[in-house]
Amino acid sequence: DGEARKRGILISDDLARDALLVQGDATRVKQILTNLMSNAAKYNTDNGRIHIASRLADERVEIAVTDTGLGMTPAQLSELFQPFNRLGRERSAQEGTGIGLVISQRLAELMGGTLRARSVAGEGSSFILSLPAVIDPDTVRSDLDELTTGRAEYHQRVVHYVEDNETNVEVMRGVLGQRPQVLMDVSVTGLDGLAAIRARRPDVILLDMHLPDISGMELLRHLKSDRSTSVIPVVIVSADALLSQIDEAIEAGAHRYLTKPVSVNELLAVLDEVLDKVDTRFS
Structure with a gap:
């Protein structure tokens, strides 16, 4: 890390031999660890230390990034x-943590x-990333490539x-960063979303069920009753996992219903399936 070297910060590691493989998306794991390392350097003292350690605990790999920096109060x-x-x-001249830690936490949960x-x-501080471990690499499915995000x-x-x-x-945005050909528009309310979708028709709609004005279910019904938007596939992405809610959404016309936390691979697989069938806008 350039900043660590410039400020004389020593980086050391202690990686357990039985804690080297995790189940997760390689790009997202790298993104989280890069963010943790960047923060450890940013909030450290000159000539401080950063230590990376891993261990196996209850079939999970824990990766700890520890610094000798400012530390935090409770x-x-x-x-x-x-x-x-x-x-x-x-x-102070020190920047805030930005949204990086928040995204890192959500990606870990995904x-x-x-x-x-x-x-x-x-x-100083320690940040501990815990992910499911690959206990026996020899038993990993031979068709594992099918689970990767690919291109x-x-x-x-x-x-x-x-x-x-x-x-x-x-x-x-971070997840769709693996699909650079995908542009993402965002609306934060249901009614704004309805107007924006009518004005610029997307190839697929991702819909949360809890919105500040109308419910996601109500918006779904508006979309499916409007001839100009009724054929656009709608993928629900919601923390609501009640079977009755899922059934209601599917009956109302949702293409798929994904419950949070959604795996990166599952989300991209669903989007790829839908978007691959759409006529190309630009060659």
């Missing part, structure tokens, strides 16, 4: 995973993992995401 720690939080350092932190003010062959597509949660929107 109050700051409780507000850590909030977008753009300055952690009480508004008058892969069935967690991201947590420990810290002591004035002594999609279709050309430019437009996805419209109706979601009022900023973190979920940024996580979706």
